[in-house]
Amino acid sequence: MSRILLPVLASLALLACSDGADPAASGGTSAAAQSVSADLTAPDAAPVEQAVALATSGPDLANGQRQFRRCQSCHTLNEGGRHTVGPNLHDVIGHPAASAAGFSYSRALREAGLTWDLETLDAWIENPRELVPGNRMSFVGLRNAQDRRDVIAYMAATTAQGD
Numbered sequence: 001m002s003r004i005l006l007p008v009l010a011s012l013a014l015l016a017c018s019d020g021a022d023p024a025a026s027g028g029t030s031a032a033a034q035s036v037s038a039d040l041t042a043p044d045a046a047p048v049e050q051a052v053a054l055a056t057s058g059p060d061l062a063n064g065q066r067q068f069r070r071c072q073s074c075h076t077l078n079e080g081g082r083h084t085v086g087p088n089l090h091d092v093i094g095h096p097a098a099s100a101a102g103f104s105y106s107r108a109l110r111e112a113g114l115t116w117d118l119e120t121l122d123a124w125i126e127n128p129r130e131l132v133p134g135n136r137m138s139f140v141g142l143r144n145a146q147d148r149r150d151v152i153a154y155m156a157a158t159t160a161q162g163d
């Protein structure tokens with residue numbers, strides 16, 4: 001579990017301060033979260049600073065849980081949970097896309113060659129249709145970067161508890 005969770009935590013911090021803002025100077029959770037930029041590819045904060053940022057302006061798991069309600073109409077998250085409209089999402093983070101046994105994925109997602117690292121997951125939740133045209137997840141997307149960060153953190157935390 002820790003093999004997966006540690007990079008998860010580090011990357012969440014990366015999501016939180018991908019604009020390079022000093023988390024201490026930005027005044028805590030909401031300011032830091034507001035400043036999350038779309039550019040996840042050019043982090044300039046050192047790993048230690050990222051970890052500190054996570055500790056001090058960490059994700060809002062309660063909000064993550066609230067946001068996940070929108071996913072629950074189609075997804076279970078518990079270990080061994082049923083596939084419903086969409087596949088069970090337990091342990092999806094860090095794994096190749098379309099790899100849950102027993103779910104019939106679209107060809108588009110199967111052939112996309114994605115791995116659900118945090119940046120990819122973030123892009124998917126923001127706009128699944130744009131990331132993988134022709135996939136079958138009919139979800140409009142979460143436009144708010146903080147909501148996406150929180151829901152990913154909630155998924156990571158829930159998975160970690162179950163291990």
Ligand code: HEC
Nearest residue numbers: 070071074085086097098099105106109135136137138139
């Ligand atoms: C209307 C139903 C629906 C909603 C709402 C929905 N999903 Fe999905 N989701 C799906 C379907 C269907 C698939 C499979 C897509 C395919 O095969 O093309 C999927 C696939 C996924 C995958 C890829 C799983 C894998 O095994 O590769 C992730 C991750 C995911 N959804 C996360 C979410 C999250 C997070 C939310 C809420 C923010 C959400 N989904 C909301 C239906 C939904």
